[in-house]
Amino acid sequence: MPHAVLDLLRAFAPLRTEAERAHFLEVYFRQRGMEPRRDALGNLWVGRGTVVLAAHIDTVLEPTPLREAEGAWWGPGVGDNSSGVAVLASLAGEVPEGVVLAFTVGEEGLGNLKGARALVRALKPEVFVAVDGYLGSLVERALGSVRLRARFLGPGGHAWGDRKAPNPVRALGEALAEAYALARGADTAVNAGRVWGGEAINALPREAGCELDLRALEPGELRALEGGVRQALMAAAQRVGVRLEVEVLGRRPVGRTAPEGLLALAEAACWAEGVRVLRQAGSTDASAAVEAGIPALGIGVYRGGGAHTPGEWVDPASLRVGRRVLLRFVRELTAAGVGRGLR
16 A cells, blocks of 8 residues: 555654654554554564564654645654654555564664664564665664763852853863864764753853764774763863763664675665665664674665754655565565575
């Protein structure tokens, strides 16, 4: 039922919470005579087997009602990952035996892959495929990351009368400038996704802080980047004379477990539908399987743009193409024999 994927997206995308989204999917599968299972975290899945196809149900920004304009569908989360969920759910009843359709929580933000990690432990798949991203993208390598929260703490005071007192915002600014300078190459990145501080324009702030997302393609680069950023934070705090607190919010693995044969099957499915392929690194639910040493990749199923922004959009017609790609891929994968012929 290729048309059903758009009905699914239209109904699913505006739902705001993980709980609402999981409930919607539970009802959807039960109406089709299937028995979905859920765990304590909120993950939901149907089917049994050693091939897991997973789409995360959480979003970065809170979803809003869809807006249709200029041949596209607009709204935060409409692509990442409501489109992935809609495509995957629409395959219910059409995938071969031995395939699990899974819908995970905690992929975005500070979720730290908690849903995917729990599923990997519980289901022990032989192959794990994250349904996430733009059509034609194949995530062959897990992009490692470390998330930190840094808080600079000072005594506060009057903007004039205590002007010589240590200012946490000054320390934060100096630290961020040094941290960003550490990510010079193409294989590392630093992002201050949240910053805060201060209580009034004419008062010295008692606290300033930030949440940092550090990313790298190699384990050594990630360790060096984290070490350099921690040093920059501490040095700024010492120069200014404020106290520093650093908390690790999450870690995501770096590496690759996808054998060439598995990637070749995914590429062939794309080419058969006229979709150009781009192999790349990325952070998806597949990273949880990479961490466990399980063959894993990510595959995109829609065309669009503006991910992680209020202006996110998708080309609705592209979901039908993505659906055909994913179904072709999983059928070829199971026909090849999981664990055989994929090296």
